[in-house]
Amino acid sequence: MIQQLVAGIDIGGTNTVFGLVDFSGNIVFKETVPTEHFPNPKDLVEEVGEHIKRSFLRFDGKYQLAGVGIGAPNGNYFKGTIEFAPNLKWKGVIPLAQLFSELLNCKTILTNDANAAAIGEMTFGGAKGMQNFIFITLGTGLGSGIVVNGKMVYGHDGFAGEIGHVIMFADGRQCGCGRKGCLETYCSATGIKRTYSDLLMSHHRHRRMDRMVDNAKFIYDKAMQGDKDAIEAFNCTGDILGLALANSVAYTSPEAIFLFGGLAQAGDFIFKPTIESFEKNLLTIYKNKIKILPSQLTENNAAILGASSLLWNEIAVK
């Protein structure tokens, strides 16, 4: 019997990662190309498409392509487009789903990367069987995917689930979106770096943030060594994240909230203050019944699994 595979494609600012995934979430082929090498999105589509076609030739008829799932920044599920993504060099509206669908002659679904990862968690990860959950990616920014009644919330326009841009503090930190005080300016790799820097400046006025603090992993390593400012940076981040998640519960009352991404790998340093603040700030009817859990997807494979699950999820529902 010929087995079906789905192509999962994750478009990132630096790299485009893609692979072929079977129904159980096994990745049978995986490849990376640098997104920046393709100023014209059509060229990227052809390059990726060629790789996928060549794989199937090598499989010698054992597999067939059931469809393509794409996770992309500013991806619009309804239109299959990437729209004005600040982290990509492609400007305007890119009909990426259509381009892949025409080239590979199969069903193609596109959504933003955080939504794709959320569906990945539901299809292959810790949210299997859950009808209501929230998925948070703590990367350079804060992405989110909200699942209600077993379905991704896309909203009226396909752009639902931007919890990273909930304004936490009027006149707070400047956000890349042009507004101030957005959650992701505090709770993300970028956010905790700013917090750590602020703490260093206020506690040790003579010290300036050194150039080594170019990633959040540095702050984790410092915290592991007992550095008080690093531990406090995690506590401040968890305080704000816990409040934001408690507020989020008042919207969709989920069974669980999953944290994914570099910052979520800091274990207790981030989970402990987040859960403390979460429970403290929850309305009584919600207390002690909503789990805050680490994502069960591995950092390396989440993007491909998430993108492929866009298709697997719809096939499974039918």
Place this chain on the structure above:
Amino acid sequence: MIQQLVAGIDIGGTNTVFGLVDFSGNIVFKETVPTEHFPNPKDLVEEVGEHIKRSFLRFDGKYQLAGVGIGAPNGNYFKGTIEFAPNLKWKGVIPLAQLFSELLNCKTILTNDANAAAIGEMTFGGAKGMQNFIFITLGTGLGSGIVVNGKMVYGHDGFAGEIGHVIMFADGRQCGCGRKGCLETYCSATGIKRTYSDLLMSHHRHRRMDRMVDNAKFIYDKAMQGDKDAIEAFNCTGDILGLALANSVAYTSPEAIFLFGGLAQAGDFIFKPTIESFEKNLLTIYKNKIKILPSQLTENNAAILGASSLLWNEIAVK
């Protein structure tokens, strides 16, 4: 042909209003009993049930009862219960749907009053045909119902949609829920009274809030007379409400947001500052495409229509 009617019952702290509603939203019978006269909820159920039975006798076989819909404070859709409602004298968990279902021998659906009103808006009001919208009641508190993909969001536990208890300001105003800074302490009849009182105290230190300000209508009348403090109270309320609604959009990206209740009847005094703040605080991708609208349900009939629509909506979906 025998026509079907649904009983819509709204349990309030003071009164229980109920009626019989046809498929088009016509109320063919309506009655009110004082909730407080029934310390035992079973007695209220019997009283209301008797009224409903007697009506059908009078109809002389022209109608039959298709079901009962109930809107109630702290109503739980999944369990059909009222749970620990602070505004009712009934303590603990009341299985109200079961009591009505047994007495009247028909399907009974119960949810909280704001959810019921939201489904009323979708079935009989301005949200007809909308798949994604948010419904806000500005009464003593701030209630909300969220519709996603054409369905009410109940969440994992049946308690979703408590936007009134989103914490807007850490260490803000004391809320009846025991926490501080909840949206409803600012944006509700109670909230605007506190704001107006604060403004009077700060602008005219010699004046104390007089006892006449026992309802928000008084502030509306003052604003109509050009009273600057009253107008500023509306502006402050709209500022915060607009921000809260802009944040809400980041969750479910609705087509429209409906405002219902006494405060929503203040027209431009509340809508203008709310919409200004809303658009100012929206993420760019959402700007200029989400409508903030007054509810199309009349204040008098909304509760009964909303409660009855719980049944009509499920019947219509099938």
